[in-house]
Amino acid sequence: MNVRRFFAPDMRQAIRLVRDAQGPDAVILSNHKVDGGVEIIAATGYDDSLLKGRAATREQATAPDRVATTPDEVQSAPMDAGTYTASTRRNVDWSQDPAIVSMGNEIRQLRGLLENQLAHLAWGEMNRNEPVQTEVMRRFTRMELDSELVARLIGQDDGRTDAAPGWEAALEQLASSVPVAEQDFIDQGGIVALIGSTGVGKTTSIAKLAARYVLRYGQRHVALVTTDSYRIGAHDQLMTYGRLLGIPVQVASDHKELRSALDSLSAKRLVLIDTAGMSQRDLRMSEQFSTLSDSGVAIRTLLVLSATQHTSVIEETVRAFSRVPLDGTILTKMDEAACLGGALSVIIKQHLPLVFTANGQRVPEDLHPARARDVVQQAAALAAERELPTESALAERFGGLQANVHV
Numbered sequence: 001m002n003v004r005r006f007f008a009p010d011m012r013q014a015i016r017l018v019r020d021a022q023g024p025d026a027v028i029l030s031n032h033k034v035d036g037g038v039e040i041i042a043a044t045g046y047d048d049s050l051l052k053g054r055a056a057t058r059e060q061a062t063a064p065d066r067v068a069t070t071p072d073e074v075q076s077a078p079m080d081a082g083t084y085t086a087s088t089r090r091n092v093d094w095s096q097d098p099a100i101v102s103m104g105n106e107i108r109q110l111r112g113l114l115e116n117q118l119a120h121l122a123w124g125e126m127n128r129n130e131p132v133q134t135e136v137m138r139r140f141t142r143m144e145l146d147s148e149l150v151a152r153l154i155g156q157d158d159g160r161t162d163a164a165p166g167w168e169a170a171l172e173q174l175a176s177s178v179p180v181a182e183q184d185f186i187d188q189g190g191i192v193a194l195i196g197s198t199g200v201g202k203t204t205s206i207a208k209l210a211a212r213y214v215l216r217y218g219q220r221h222v223a224l225v226t227t228d229s230y231r232i233g234a235h236d237q238l239m240t241y242g243r244l245l246g247i248p249v250q251v252a253s254d255h256k257e258l259r260s261a262l263d264s265l266s267a268k269r270l271v272l273i274d275t276a277g278m279s280q281r282d283l284r285m286s287e288q289f290s291t292l293s294d295s296g297v298a299i300r301t302l303l304v305l306s307a308t309q310h311t312s313v314i315e316e317t318v319r320a321f322s323r324v325p326l327d328g329t330i331l332t333k334m335d336e337a338a339c340l341g342g343a344l345s346v347i348i349k350q351h352l353p354l355v356f357t358a359n360g361q362r363v364p365e366d367l368h369p370a371r372a373r374d375v376v377q378q379a380a381a382l383a384a385e386r387e388l389p390t391e392s393a394l395a396e397r398f399g400g401l402q403a404n405v406h407v
Contacts, residue, residue, distance in 0.1 A: 002044045003029070009037040011099060018042045031099050040099070132166040139167060143383040144311065144341035145174075149348060153177070171376055178344060178372035181328040181353035186213060189221075189269040191262060193292055195324070196304035197317055198277035201332040205304055205358060206274045207241040208367035213270050214245055215364070221269040224249040225261050227291050228276035238274055241363075255294035262297050273299065289324050300327045302355060308333045311342030318350050328355035331375075335359040335366075339386075340379035 004021065008014035011031070018026050022044045029041045133154050140150045153173050186192065186209055194202045206224065213222045224247060226238050235251055242249035250265070252258035258273075265271050275288055292299055303326050305314055318326075329352050331343060347354055357375060360366030368374075 004042060006040045006042065007034070007037060008040075011038055011040075011102065014038050014040045015099070028099055132163055135163045136166055136170045138388050139380075139383065140170070140174075140341075141389045142386050143379050144339045144345075146311075146342075146345035146349065149177075149345050171380060172373075174344070175372040175376040177348050178375065179347065179351055179353045180370050180372050181355040183369050185328065185355050186270065187216070191271045191273065191297060191299045193273035193275060193299050193301050194304050194330070195275045195288070195292075195301060195321055196277060197306075200277070200304045200306040200309075201358060202277060202304045203237050203241075203274055204361065204363070205330050205332060205356070205367065206238065206272050207245070208358065208364040209356075210241065210245055210247060210270075210272055211364035212367060214247065217269065219246045222247050223265045223268045223271050224274065225252055225258065225265070225271060226250075226274045227252050227258060227288065228274060252291070255291045255296075258291055258295045259297060262295065292324060301325060302327060303329045303352070305329050305331055305343060306333045307331050307337035307340055307343050309343075311345060314343055314346045315349075318346055318352060322350075326352060328353040330356045330358065331370075332358040334375075334378065337382065339382055340375065341383065344375065344379060 002022070006014055006017045006021070008017055014031070014037070015028075018028065018040060022042055026042045026044050029043055031038060031040045033039075137150055137154060140153065145153075153170060192209075194206055196202050210222050210224060222245075224238055224242055226235050226249065228235065235249075239249050248265070250261040252261045262271060273292075275292070278288065292301070301324055303318065303321050305317065309317070329347065331347075331354060334340070334357050337343075346352075354370040354372070354375070356367055357370055358367050
């Protein structure tokens with residue numbers, strides 16, 4: 001093995017010296033700063049087996065008046081800029097070597113710059129060649145729809161050349177992508193549980209559903225059950241709704257009590273179960289899920305989502321609550337939301353049927369059967385009040401997709 005030491009004013013020139021003198025197969029053993037620049041020790045023909053005997057000879061001393069013959073003696077002997085043995089190599093963690101780390105960072109920066117330039121070029125070409133599609137992308141982005149969903153919708157373009165008809169057609173495509181449950185989901189009766197995070201409006205939604213059913217079928221056909229035994233006074237609100245509607249309310253703290261309550265209410269056409277509101281990260285969620293799944297009764301489950309939550313929170317919530325079979329979702333607080341694109345993106349991505357939407361506190365007026373076209377039109381109206389994204393933001397978001405297509 002040939003080991004040499006190189007000096008240069010900076011790391012770039014030092015690496016160039018190594019490459020010129022020892023070729024592309026040279027291995028950098030170490031580097032450090034010295035007066036006037038940097039020092040690199042590099043080797044060719046390196047064999048790692050030569051270091052196996054190093055530990056056994058670490059404690060041996062080297063006599064000053066004889067030639068060094070052991071690996072440690074050679075390492076402690078004076079070195080010059082020429083060739084010396086493999087025993088001078090130190091045990092280096094190559095992934096942490098400063099020179100390699102520096103080169104890796106520079107390569108990543110260059111790659112990022114190149115990808116950015118390609119993305120802007122691809123976006124500029126698309127903007128020139130397909131202006132209607134790019135305008136639709138701008139508006140969908142303003143709605144905060146997921147990028148992959150936007151790309152898929154754009155891929156269904158029917159070749160329109162005018163912006164207004166193209167936008168209307170795109171909204172129709174978006175509406176057709178929103179999964180919507182059958183309109184008689186609640187009207188067909190049965191046992192329905194509402195689950196969801198704290199503060200999304202489960203109890204109010206329960207009251208709206210119950211009132212809706214009472215108005216259509218009468219008080220004697222509906223009942224309420226609550227399994228929320230975690231919060232102090234958690235039953236009070238549901239009890240109040242029960243008294244106002246003139247329908248029974250029962251409390252169940254575990255799956256046995258739930259089974260008993262459901263058995264006693266078997267004559268009811270519709271039984272609505274209000275569960276405890278918990279964070280999607282709460283470790284006690286499994287207890288709530290067990291209460292429903294271990295009851296031994298067929299229960300349909302609706303996930304209540306708030307339209308005011310951030311997209312990432314809605315995504316995390318759906319993943320967490322999907323540990324029980326979900327039959328659909330109720331999207332609440334539509335009147336408070338600044339944007340609906342995130343919620344729509346998650347619903348479409350997760351194939352979660354939208355059953356009802358809620359846009360206020362009135363019982364039951366502010367609960368509506370889900371209609372995809374109405375939700376999409378509301379999302380577009382909210383987005384119209386916001387500024388369009390910049391060309392640079394659009395290029396970074398969609399230019400990369402276009403560039404990858406043409407690579």
